[in-house]
Amino acid sequence: MLAVKKIRECFPIYKKHPRLVYLDSAATSLKPQPVLDKMNEYYGEYGVNIHRGVYELSFKATDEYDLAREKVARFINARTEEVVFTSNVTDALNKLALMYAKENIKAGDVVLTSELEHHSSLLPWMKICEEKKAGLRYIPLSEEGRITTENFKKALTDKVKVVALTYVSNVMGYRTPLEEIIPLAHENGSVVIVDAAQAVQHFRVDVKALDCDFLAFSGHKMLGPTGIGVLYGKKRHLKKLQPVFYGGDMNEDVYPDRVEIKEIPYCFEAGTPPIAEAIGLGRAIDFLEEIGLKNIEAHCRELYDYALAKLSGIEGFTLYNKNADIPIIALNIDGVHPHDAATCFEQDKVCIRSGHHCAQLVSRFLNCVGSLRASIYLYNDREDIDMFVGALVKTIELFRKLDGGQ
Amino acid sequence: MNLENLYRQVILDHYKNPRNKGLKGYPKVRIKNPSCGDDITVEAKVSEGLIEEINHEGSGCSICCSSASVLSETLGGKTTAKAEELIQKFYSMIKGEDEGDEELEEALVYQGVSQFPARIKCATLPWKALERLLKGDDDE
Ligand SMILES: Cc1ncc(COP(=O)(O)O)c(C=O)c1O
Numbered sequence: 001m002l003a004v005k006k007i008r009e010c011f012p013i014y015k016k017h018p019r020l021v022y023l024d025s026a027a028t029s030l031k032p033q034p035v036l037d038k039m040n041e042y043y044g045e046y047g048v049n050i051h052r053g054v055y056e057l058s059f060k061a062t063d064e065y066d067l068a069r070e071k072v073a074r075f076i077n078a079r080t081e082e083v084v085f086t087s088n089v090t091d092a093l094n095k096l097a098l099m100y101a102k103e104n105i106k107a108g109d110v111v112l113t114s115e116l117e118h119h120s121s122l123l124p125w126m127k128i129c130e131e132k133k134a135g136l137r138y139i140p141l142s143e144e145g146r147i148t149t150e151n152f153k154k155a156l157t158d159k160v161k162v163v164a165l166t167y168v169s170n171v172m173g174y175r176t177p178l179e180e181i182i183p184l185a186h187e188n189g190s191v192v193i194v195d196a197a198q199a200v201q202h203f204r205v206d207v208k209a210l211d212c213d214f215l216a217f218s219g220h221k222m223l224g225p226t227g228i229g230v231l232y233g234k235k236r237h238l239k240k241l242q243p244v245f246y247g248g249d250m251n252e253d254v255y256p257d258r259v260e261i262k263e264i265p266y267c268f269e270a271g272t273p274p275i276a277e278a279i280g281l282g283r284a285i286d287f288l289e290e291i292g293l294k295n296i297e298a299h300c301r302e303l304y305d306y307a308l309a310k311l312s313g314i315e316g317f318t319l320y321n322k323n324a325d326i327p328i329i330a331l332n333i334d335g336v337h338p339h340d341a342a343t344c345f346e347q348d349k350v351c352i353r354s355g356h357h358c359a360q361l362v363s364r365f366l367n368c369v370g371s372l373r374a375s376i377y378l379y380n381d382r383e384d385i386d387m388f389v390g391a392l393v394k395t396i397e398l399f400r401k402l403d404g405g406q
Numbered sequence: 407m408n409l410e411n412l413y414r415q416v417i418l419d420h421y422k423n424p425r426n427k428g429l430k431g432y433p434k435v436r437i438k439n440p441s442c443g444d445d446i447t448v449e450a451k452v453s454e455g456l457i458e459e460i461n462h463e464g465s466g467c468s469i470c471c472s473s474a475s476v477l478s479e480t481l482g483g484k485t486t487a488k489a490e491e492l493i494q495k496f497y498s499m500i501k502g503e504d505e506g507d508e509e510l511e512e513a514l515v516y517q518g519v520s521q522f523p524a525r526i527k528c529a530t531l532p533w534k535a536l537e538r539l540l541k542g543d544d545d546e
Contacts, residue, residue, distance in 0.1 A: 337467035339442045340413070343522050347409055355442045369443045369465065398410055402417050 002291065002299040004381040010034065010287075011379055021350040021387045026170050026198060026328055026357075026375035028220045031284075035223060038283035039276040050275055051249055051266075065275055068282030069265075072230055075285045076215070077206040082238060084231040084265040085278050089197045090120035092216035092231035093164075095268070096193065097124035099241040100162070100214075104191075107133040110159040112190070114139045114147050115361035116169040116176075121195040122361070125164055135159065144323065145172050145365060149180040156188055163192045167199035167215075171362040171373060173324030175199075182211050191237070197221055201377070202300065202326050204293050207232055219277060224284035228277035231268070238264040245270040296378045300327040303376050307385045314389070316396040320366055327376035333392070336399045338370045344395040345372075350388050412518040413468065420472035425479050426461045433544040435535040436464075444470040444528055447545075448477070448535035455486050460536065467528050469519060474532035480513045486540050493537050500526055 008014045010032040013022075022030060042064065050062040066080075073080045086092040105111070111125045115138050129136040139155045142148050147165065163185045168175050178194060185192045191213040199205050201222035207215055214237065219228035233241070243250060243261060247270040253260040261267040288296070304327035311319060311329075320330040333341050342354035353373040356363050363370055374388055434449035444466030451459040460482040462474040481489045496513055499506035502520035506513075519529045 339444075339467040339525070339528060340469070343525055344409060346522065346524070356440075363443075398413070402410075402414055 001302055001381075002295060002378055004379060007291070007379050012036070014379075017349075019349050021348070021384045023374040023376065023380065023384060023388055024351045024353050025201075025221070025377035025380075026373065027353055028226070029201065029223050029377055030379060031225065032223055032287055034287055035225065035280045035283045039225060039280040042276045042279050047276070049272055061275060064279050064282075065273070068278040071282040071285045075289075076200065076230075076232060077208045078232050079235060081264050082207075082232055082235050084233065084238070084268045085273050086216070086229040086231050087227055087274060088218040088220070088229035089118075089195060089216045090229075092229050093120050093193070093195065094124045095244055096214055096216070096231055096233070097128055097164075098244045100191070100193075101128045101132065102242060103240070105129075105132050105134050105161060108135070108159065109161045110135040110137050110157065111162045111164060112137050112139060112152075112155055112160045113164045114166070114176075115141055115365050116145070116147060116172060116174065117164070117166050117359065117361065118170055118195060118197065119358045119360070120197075121164055121166055121193075125162070134161075139165075141365060144174075145169075145321070145362070146174045147176045147181075149177050149184070152181050153184060156184065156190070158188065160185075160188060160190045163190050164195070165192070166195040166197075167205070168196075168202070168326045169328075169359070169362070170198045171328070171330050171357050171359050171371065172321040173198075173326040173328030173330070173375075174321065175325035178210060178212065186211070198326060198328075201288070201296075202293075203297050213237055219281040219284065222281075222284055223287055224281035225274075225277045227274045228281045230281075235264065238268075241268075243267050243270065247271050249273075291378060299378055300376050300380075303327060303380055303382065303385055304329075306382055307374075307376070307389065310385065310389045311392075314393060314396070316400065317392065320368075320371060329374040329376075330371045331392075332368055332371050333396055333399065335403070336395070338368075338372050340399075341372055341395050344398060345388075345391045348387060348391040348394070350391045352388070409518075409522075412515065415515045416472040417468045420475035421468040424462075424471060424475040426459075426475065426482065427463060429461050429463045430459075432459070432461070433539060434546065435539045435543050436545050437531050437535045437538075439466070439470070439527055439531055442467065442528070444531055446470060446474050446532050446535060448474060448532050448539060450536065450539050452486060452540075457482060457484055457486060457489055462532060466531075467525075469516075469525050470528040470531050473513075473516065473529045476513050476516075477532045477536060480511050481536065489536070490540055493533050493540075496533055497530060500529055 011030045046057045046060040048057045194212045194215040196217045200217045215232040220226040250270040317333045338354035355370040432449040432451045436447040438445045446464035460478040495507045
């Protein structure tokens with residue numbers, strides 16, 4: 001177990017809310033002080049624009065921004081020029097879909113995805129397929145709700161040009177067997193786009209080893225600020241893409257009738273980027289590395305196992321994912337709408353998510369109107385789990401009593 | 407009011423046994439709350455400034471669904487002017503701005519929702535639908 005007391009000292013939100021039971025890190029993580037300090041330092045000490053001035057402050061800002069990109073690159077084992085800053089995963093995946101589809105998707109082609117996708121991985125392709133008269137196909141999920149290699153093989157045809165998949169489901173916490181899927185996709189001539197929004201903060205993602213073509217994640221789920229995301233793309237792919245946004249900073253030379261754009265990744269970063277946020281993300285990565293992803297993984301696993309053991313003795317609810325790979329617990333209290341339940345949890349200051357979690361096809365698959373989701377991260381401890389389980393029991397009892405009409 | 411009492415009154419009565427549920431084909435407005443899946447349609451039969459009848463249909467959490475049922479009983483039979491006034495009173499009560507007007511009758515139980523800001527939207531959804539309906543919207 002990590003020394004949670006010490007870790008929490010780094011997260012100022014616990015000073016303001018000492019009794020906070022935060023189990024919604026899959027939506028966004030809390031932010032440690034060093035990240036806030038680093039961003040403040042930018043605003044307070046060298047808060048000017050990048051790439052534009054030749055004066056010292058601008059040089060310093062540019063330097064820090066570039067350094068953040070290097071940190072991201074090292075974090076996922078990419079080259080720096082393969083790291084494009086965006087504002088979040090949604091931005092990254094939409095931009096990529098637009099850029100990639102332009103030249104590479106035509107009528108009759110197929111984009112293969114899954115019902116586990118977050119809307120930001122699914123909907124850009126849904127719209128593109130609609131427009132281009134291409135097919136959108138889903139890998140059938142296993143009974144448990146997983147994407148399996150076997151089912152992937154069944155769904156893979158020579159029409160499949162793009163495979164767009166989540167690395168980890170944000171509702172079920174299942175890890176997609178991309179290590180097996182990606183080589184098969186490549187043999188088939190398809191490119192693979194990975195939504196790693198729920199992956200990078202939990203285990204080491206090595207884009208070279210994985211051999212994915214594109215991969216995206218958001219800073220705010222990995223202790224970084226909101227407003228910054230990353231699009232990774234293999235260099236040879238990125239070099240072939242045409243930007244969708246034009247403007248300042250992304251061009252080299254402008255003539256009355258044409259523009260010569262900068263090289264990758266700068267050509268994809270039109271306008272003033274989220275400078276403080278990028279620098280903050282760099283610091284968040286340092287923070288994660290200081291604690292160690294392996295240690296975080298082990299800590300979360302231990303808490304998850306502890307939670308599942310506690311839950312196993314309780315009746316009156318349905319657990320949807322008893323074998324999650326990432327510490328996410330998805331459940332519903334039988335006969336109780338998730339929003340009604342979540343308000344009960346709120347009374348005990350237990351913050352969990354309720355609803356569709358921006359992945360409505362998962363709710364459809366589970367045949368529910370939404371679900372309750374508790375997600376665990378490095379600042380959680382056993383007490384948080386106790387509070388969560390306690391609130392669950394209380395809620396089950398409350399609604400039982402109401403049902404009984406007493 | 408604590409949560410238990412709120413749910414007790416609301417669920418026992420109107421969530422489990424909704425009044426005026428089922429549409430009959432009058433002008434209607436449908437509103438959804440996509441983040442949680444509340445999806446309510448409210449219809450009203452209005453003639454010469456009088457709301458003769460309110461019906462509703464849909465699905466969602468107990469606060470939203472029961473609120474549609476309570477709305478149909480509280481505002482059915484009122485004049486449109488009165489209904490518009492009471493809708494505004496319902497909003498200010500639920501935001502915690504006041505204790506709520508006696509005329510809100512049964513809808514007064516929703517005063518407790520003001521302590522749960524995240525649920526205000528659930529409670530007001532059917533009222534928003536009727537408000538739009540009275541302004542002349544019709545989804546048909
Ligand atoms: C799997 C997954 N993909 C994409 C997203 C979208 O992230 P963002 O809202 O930061 O763009 C999320 C988070 O909400 C997610 O969990």
